[in-house]
Amino acid sequence: MSLLLFVIVLITFFPVFYIARKVKKIRRDQTKLRAKILDGLGVSLADAHRKRVVGFFHPYCNAGGGGERVLWTAIEHLQRTESDTISAVYTGDTDATKESIIDKVKARFDITLNPEGLVFVFLHSRYLVEDSTWPRFTLLGQSLGSMYLAFEAMSKLIPDLFIDTMGYAFTFHVVRWIGRIPIGAYVHYPTISTDMISRVRTRKRWHTNSDSVSSSTLLSQGKLLYYRIFMYYYSRSLRLAVFVMCNSSWTKNHVDSILQYSDPLLDALHKFPPFILLNWISDIRAYSPREAKIVYPPCDTRDVAQFPLQGRERVILSLAQFRPEKDHPAQLRAFSVLLSSHPEYRKDGTFPISLVLVGGSRNAGDAARVESLRALAKELGIDDQVQYVLNAPYSIVLEWLSRASTGLSTMVDEHFGINVVEFMAAGVIPVTHASGGPLNDIVVPFNGEPTGYHATTPETFAEALHQVFTLPPDAELAMRQRARTWAVQRFSEEEFVNGWDASEWKTWMARGLN
Known part of the structure; x- marks a missing residue:
């Protein structure tokens, strides 16, 4: 029993003593390292x-x-x-x-x-x-x-x-x-x-x-x-x-x-x-x-808040890194439901619209996800109305924010949602998942009036997007203005x-x- 206890103590403490010696050396070398860096x-x-x-x-x-x-x-x-x-x-x-x-x-x-x-x-x-x-x-x-x-x-x-x-x-x-x-x-x-x-x-x-x-x-x-x-x-x-x-x-x-x-x-x-x-x-x-x-x-509320609120293109904008939790496939499925329910939005319809996915691709995993999205869009028959903009410079991101009519975010339990704030400050009407920061902090009523829409399923996302594109001009302009005012007041760099x-x-x- 005593031998077993000795072995346990040895196994437990020897690595600690070894690491402790390394730590002492690291601390001892810091003066020279810092001097060299400075x-x-x-x-x-x-x-x-x-x-x-x-x-x-x-x-x-x-x-x-x-x-x-x-x-x-x-x-x-x-x-x-x-x-x-x-x-x-x-x-x-x-x-x-x-x-x-x-x-x-x-x-x-x-x-x-x-x-x-x-x-x-x-x-x-x-x-x-x-x-x-x-x-x-x-x-x-x-x-x-x-x-x-x-x-x-x-x-x-x-x-x-x-x-x-x-x-x-x-x-x-x-x-x-x-x-x-x-x-x-x-x-x-x-x-x-x-x-x-x-x-x-x-x-x-x-x-x-x-x-x-x-x-x-x-x-x-x-x-x-x-x-x-x-x-x-x-x-x-x-x-x-x-x-x-x-x-x-x-x-x-x-x-x-x-x-x-x-x-x-x-x-x-x-x-x-x-x-x-x-x-x-x-x-x-x-x-x-x-x-x-x-x-x-x-959030970028300085430059984008200068964009005009009227004259927007019939573009649905997604602005998110191509990470799995952002759930880009849900965006494609919602867009597919929208086009199926409202054929007038198809490319050969009366009021064609497009979905533009702007985001960063960090590594091979992200790149593979983008390719899977292309395959899914083709499978759903919507690939001719979906555009991918990868690792875009700031100027290109601003350009899309100035053009789009509505912004789409489908991540469940999005912790905050800087992209959603950017949508609102730019005058882009947000359609987000009904959870996390977009639900509780960002897309909330301003002066008792809505600043955007929430959804949970492809069908409800599609319906919310349809509502954006069919708002009367006065109501549309008022919602864009409310969203911008709230975003600029609450989520600025100064705050x-x-x-x-x-x-x-x-x-x-x-x-x-x-």
Whole structure:
């Protein structure tokens, strides 16, 4: 028995001691690493002590989506208001250069960045957070992969404040242990939510719950256990942050619930080896947040609000990255139902309309989804009225926003919906799924009158689109004006930076944790 106990202790503690030695070396090398980075920015050794570094963990910073707009707007704000602050972006975009990323930010978002206050820390282990790397147990695999990615990040630069802007909360354990620095988070979408658990419990097929699992009682029960354990550790991870911002009321409600999550059985297990080590490494402090703050993302309400509200083309515009959760197939099916129900909208009809899908294609997976969409459109017999615009520069996105009559968003439980706000500010009448941010925060009545439409099925989406195209001219113009006024007032860049500053990031960076 004593020999078995010795083996357990050895297996438990030896890897920890080995990693601890690595961590000591990383900390010891930081002075030289930081000096080298600052020297590359033209900061003299005499001025280096006045500089503070805010690290933004965003492995896909060059993707060009709504999450990236949050990142770059925050950094641009810091550069404009905090001259002694250096922004460090941890990214896996190793195929790009600093100059090309800055140029793309300008082209896509019309955001100008100062290269002298910005450094990129390029990470070579991003494949560890790719979906394709973890075809099974994806949540667990990506979370463990993100921890290694954070280890690589900290080995290259430990900032004074670490902010995750993509949703990799498991990195917080690594950053806290190695860096001993405060951690903040901007959460676009919880990694796991009660909605996901509910779909497994009710055995509903979804892009996160495959047919093979939803059709099996045994597999569904096993996945429920897996989700229970994952939720427990996700909650512990989030509680390592000293402040948490969320992009919508939907996300906030879920995150607040996760921050309060507990499991008595798993809590008890952490009083015994090897789990007790996790308590020591995690070190969840008493000041961990118990409530997240809503900071609505910055949306392009400056340029697009200048577009004319009249004279719009008969175009249905989709503006979303080609990711599975955006559910582009639902858009094609809704469009097919619309054309079948109203032949006058067909290409050879009296009032032909078109569907234009504008979005970013990040990788081979996204490219394959686009090809499957082309095949589906052809199968539905609508391919001659569907257009695809991939990885468009900002100017092209603006052009479509100025031309389209209505905007289409079919994602279920969209955490916020920057694209929907852009529709409204541009004067494009939105038709969105009746859930998440579009339902609760964005497409809501203004002065008691509607600003758009909600739907849930291809049939109801088709009917809502038909209503847009048959609105009387006066009612159509009034709805476009209401939508624009609400979007500009509520979701501007100014509102975002005010909320960002209210997160107390400056206080925590000055205070630290040591």
